[in-house]
Every structure is written in C-alpha cells, then in structure tokens.
Amino acid sequence: MLQNTRTEAVLERLPIYYEYLRKLPSEENVSAPILAKALNLGEVQVRKDLALVSHKGKPKTGYEKSELMADIKNYMGYDQKTKAVLVGLGKLGSALYDYEGFQEFGIEIVQAFDREQTRLTKTMDSFTSYCITEHIEVGIITVDEVHAQEVCDLMATTGIRAIWNFAPVRLNVPDYIIVQNVNMATSLSILIKHMRDQIENQVNL
Amino acid sequence: MLQNTRTEAVLERLPIYYEYLRKLPSEENVSAPILAKALNLGEVQVRKDLALVSHKGKPKTGYEKSELMADIKNYMGYDQKTKAVLVGLGKLGSALYDYEGFQEFGIEIVQAFDREQTRLTKTMDSFTSYCITEHIEVGIITVDEVHAQEVCDLMATTGIRAIWNFAPVRLNVPDYIIVQNVNMATSLSILIKHMRDQIENQVNL
DNA sequence: GTTATATCGATACAGTTATATCGATATGCA
C-alpha cells in the first residue's frame, strides 16, 4: 500500500506546499495537478510527495485543503512548539530575532543573548542555565566567525540538539547535534553563476 | 579526456572548497582526500568536483593550493565583479547591505533603495534609471511580502537578470530572469524536522 | 442510472548524484 519514501528532496518541498496552501485565499479542494502548475513542479512528483503525508486524496476532486494542510503540519511537526535561542544580537541576529515568520512553523526564538548588554538581550553568563531549565532544543548562531566555535561549544553543554549557523565557519560538534550552515554569500554566488551561464547560452544560440 | 559534468550539486560544493581553502592558514598542497576528510565528503566526489575546474592535480601530491583556488575562482566567476542593488532597507535589508562577506565572491551591493528615506538609501523614483545606467545585473528583495511583486516588476523593467528574494512569496517574472527564493523559516523548520527524526530514531533503538 | 473524465495510486523508466574499485603515475625514500 505504501508509496513514497521520506527523502531529503520531499522534505524540502512539503513546506512549499504548506506555504502555498496557507496563503491560498480559496477554500476549495486542491489537487496534485493544481499544485504542480502553481508551483512549477511535476504533477507526478507532487502526487507522490502528498502521498507521503496523506491518503485522503480522491479521484476527480483531489484533497480537501484544510485536511491536507493539517496532514503536512502534522508530518513536519509544525504543531509541536519548538523553542530556539539566538546568540549574537547584531545586525543579522536582531533581524531574525524580530522576525515573526517563524511562528507558523511552530518555532519561537524565546531569548537572545549577546556579549554586550543591549535591548532585550541577556548576557552570556545566564546562557547555560537558561537553556537547560527552559529545555531549549535549537540554537541560532549569529556571532562573528571568530567566536562561532566557542558559542557552539557552549551550546553543546546544554540540551541543544540542532544548530542553525550563519557564521561562515564549519563548526565541530558532537555526533548527536545537527548543524545547518547558512552561507548567504555562497548562495548568492551560485545564483550569479547560474545567471552568467544562462546569458552565455543565449549568446551561443 | 573529460571527467565530470557541471551539475547543480557540484556547483554547490565548489564554493565550499573555495571557502575552506581561503581560510586555510597553511600554504601546503591540498588533495581530494584531505578536503574530503576536512569537509566530511566522499573522496571520489571531491576528486571529480575538482576535475571539473582543474587538471593540475598530480598523483601523490594533489593540488597546489593557490592554483586550485584560482581555478575555482575563475570557474565560478568570482574574479568578475557583479553589481547588485537591494530594495527594502529594513532590518534584514540593512544587515545584508552592511555585510562585507560578499566581496570575496566578487559581489558588491552598490546601492540600497527604500520607500522611506533613511540613511544612505535612495528613494524609489531613481531606481530604474540608476539600475540601467549602472548596468545592474542582480536585485535583492527585502521588502515585505505585500510589496515584493511590485518591486520585482520594477526590477524587470531594468537590465536585472537575477533576483534574490527574501520575501515569502513566489514571484512572477519573465523567462530571462532567474529567481532564487530564500525562505528562512522553512529552512529552519526542515532542520528541526531532521532533529526530531534523529531523536526518534535514537529512542527506537 | 449511465457515461465521461479528472485525479489518484502504482509501476516502470530515465536522469542525476554518490560511491566503490582499479590501473597509472609522480614523488619520496631506501
């Protein structure tokens, strides 16, 4: 009876479906072909993706919007609240800390820390005990690259299990902690490479 | 004689090698196995990736660091200067505008625009003419999601060929413009999903 | 009620990406 396997690629598309559905004004049913057209994806691919989280699709009509959203939400864990702390309340850190877009995914940055005492920030001496007593699972690193590893090490002494790192450094962590490095500059450089390749191809026609 | 094909996956690793090499204090030669160990990748994979940009690797010794860096730089186009403009000098926009990490990839955000007159910002009325006369190729959108499409449309009237979009909306663009959507919230949600899956697997042992 | 059809679910195929293996060769060292 099973259909699709939980792969990385699918995991990256489910949030896209969810976002699309959430912003869809209409309450009408949605189908794989509709989603595919709207998001510029393959119809079969969408169908298989959805099959991973729901089996309520019906021939001719597709899925009930709210039901499908609930199933994605449940699968992705958006209904479970996740608490994150942020270290490095500088320019980028402040932007993220103030950003409200995390809520809909069940994520809350409950506290920000910085070496310097600013705004709502707590200083670092309370960091460890705070994370432990509040059962923080996710750490966000937005300090400069020189201090990223030491902040990371500190996080490893708490119950934190996942680190979202914006400093352009590769962090050393124990096995049980997952790190996601976000490198904005390289991402943009890849986009630009694509752009140049495209321009080149057009010239060579 | 050829070896590796230019695929998306390779393109995403080349900057990682470059970053690693750039920060490496030593000037000694590097080899595929060394890079593989340091970056936690497959040795064969690294070797094939490097073969795409360079053929100067020698048995036993590997590559000369500076030569390899130059070859990646050349392949990725980091030696070509790319000018970008940013629209929406809010919290996130300011952080990006001030960020100096783009330089090493040949990228410069030469000007920021905003509806409101702030700081160094230019207002929107000069946008189109500025982009055209300055031959801007890249646009960065950091306005709220309500205004992202209109900013995008405006960019499409200039010579801009690539858009880096941080607003959580899917933009409609003409074919010749490439869009890269960055959705921070969904990225973090995927990291959290991985975290939860990992925790679950450990329990089920 | 019957029929037409859009969509689902399943299977088969194709393309992309990663890994394993092996001979060739440049270098270091006896």
Added chain:
DNA sequence: TGCATATCGATATAACTGTATCGATATAAC
C-alpha cells in the same frame, strides 16, 4: 636507481530523484 605509496583519473555500480504511463475510481454531468 629502483621500490613503495599516495593520489590521480577513469570506469563501473549503486542510490537517489524525477518523469512517463496506465488502470482504477470517485464525482460531475447528462
């Protein structure tokens, strides 16, 4: 000078990801 070996380059295989096709079926339309 000759031998040992680390690494390269190449080819083969495996895993993952995406696409094409087709029968089954629930619904809409008549």
